Amino acid sequence: MSKEQRVLRYVQQNASRGDPDSVLAAVDKFGWETEWAMNVGDVKGLILDRFVKETAPQTMLELGTYMGYSAIRVVRLLPETAKFLTVEFNPENAAIANEMIAFAGLQNRIIQITSDSADVIPQLKKKYDVDTFDMVFIDHWKDVYVRDIKLLETNNLLRKGTVVVADNIINPGAPEYADYVRTCGKYDSTFHESNFEYSDDIDGLEKSVYRG
Ligand SMILES: C[S@@+](CC[C@H](N)C(=O)[O-])C[C@H]1O[C@@H](n2cnc3c(N)ncnc32)[C@H](O)[C@@H]1O
Numbered sequence: 001m002s003k004e005q006r007v008l009r010y011v012q013q014n015a016s017r018g019d020p021d022s023v024l025a026a027v028d029k030f031g032w033e034t035e036w037a038m039n040v041g042d043v044k045g046l047i048l049d050r051f052v053k054e055t056a057p058q059t060m061l062e063l064g065t066y067m068g069y070s071a072i073r074v075v076r077l078l079p080e081t082a083k084f085l086t087v088e089f090n091p092e093n094a095a096i097a098n099e100m101i102a103f104a105g106l107q108n109r110i111i112q113i114t115s116d117s118a119d120v121i122p123q124l125k126k127k128y129d130v131d132t133f134d135m136v137f138i139d140h141w142k143d144v145y146v147r148d149i150k151l152l153e154t155n156n157l158l159r160k161g162t163v164v165v166a167d168n169i170i171n172p173g174a175p176e177y178a179d180y181v182r183t184c185g186k187y188d189s190t191f192h193e194s195n196f197e198y199s200d201d202i203d204g205l206e207k208s209v210y211r212g
Contacts, residue, residue, distance in 0.1 A: 004096040005033055010034070011103060018105035020076040025102075026068050032196040040167055041140060041197030047205055048137070048165065052077045055163045057134035061121055061124070062086040063117045063148055064140030068097030072104045074137065084109060085128060087140070089116045117144065121151045132159040138166040138177075140211035145177035153186070160212025171203040172195040181208040 001007075010030045015022040028042040040048055052074050058081065062071055065088035075084050088094045094114040101110050109138050111128065113120055117140060124130045136152065138145050145166055152158050171190060181189040187208035196203035 002092065003037065005181045006030075006035065006092060006097050007037060007067060007126065008099055008103075013102060015103065017103055020072050020104040022105060023100065023104040024069065024073055025044055027067070028078075028198075036198050038066060040073070041069075041195075042205065044167065044194040044197065044205060045070070047074055047091075047192050047194055049077060049203075050074065050083070051163060051165055051187045051207060052135070055135045057082060057163070059083045059130060059133045060135045060137070061130075061152075061157070062137045062139065062191070064138070065097045065112060066093050068100040068110075070137060071097065071110050071138060072101060073094055073108055075106050076104075076111050078109070080109065082109075083130070085113060085124070085130070087088075087113045087115060087117050089140075097103045116179060117148050117212065118151065121148060122155050124157060125155065129158065133162055133180075134164070135140055135155055136162065136164045137162065139168070140175040142168055142177070145174050146180050149177070149180070158210040158212075160210060162210040164208045164210065165205045166208070168196075169204045171201055181206060186211055197204075 007030050011026045015026040063085040071086045095187045101107055115142050189208040191204055193204040
């Protein structure tokens with residue numbers, strides 16, 4: 001059984017079906033007490049919650065679903081009318097996320113796309129009927145953050161005011177991305193220090209507002 005399957009089983013045994021907060025609490029408890037996992041986690045998650053509440057996106061894209069933790073975290077704060085898409089290229093992770101999201105009762109509110117982000121970003125407008133995103137959460141492999149924010153720009157998926165939040169700026173680190181959003185002139189960008197998931201180590205989120 002994989003770690004991700006162990007997390008899912010723990011959630012199914014310890015959380016309440018249809019209660020997203022209880023799912024998040026169970027995933028976090030497992031992450032702190034049993035096995036580390038690369039979810040955004042409960043500490044940085046509070047900052048992400050704040051950004052989501054402030055932005056109140058009607059359209060949102062996530063790059064990097066993993067087990068569905070951050071998707072559940074975000075969508076529990078969105079109105080039913082909001083459109084939330086999440087992209088994951090590992091089919092085993094996508095399958096776990098699918099079960100986790102269904103257990104949380106959010107299966108009708110989250111559009112899961114199993115694909116490499118670079119392949120699907122250019123198809124989002126036509127295939128998923130997206131115009132632009134109000135908010136984007138970038139949390140997949142750190143070495144493709146710059147490639148993919150540029151793809152979002154060139155495919156006209158960002159509009160003036162789109163809030164782009166990126167995880168793991170310090171740990172494991174996305175220095176090329178941080179440099180890009182801070183110096184390219186297209187974003188108003190701020191770093192928000194926090195802790196690396198399920199640890200006392202430093203990490204943080206970068207919030208970058210597209211100037212259009
Ligand atoms: C850090 S985890 C995501 C954690 C998740 N956002 C959360 O907080 O619950 C990163 C995930 O991105 C996926 N991934 C990495 N590169 C990708 C790419 N180019 N396209 C799609 N998924 C990718 C990995 O398979 C992994 O499941």
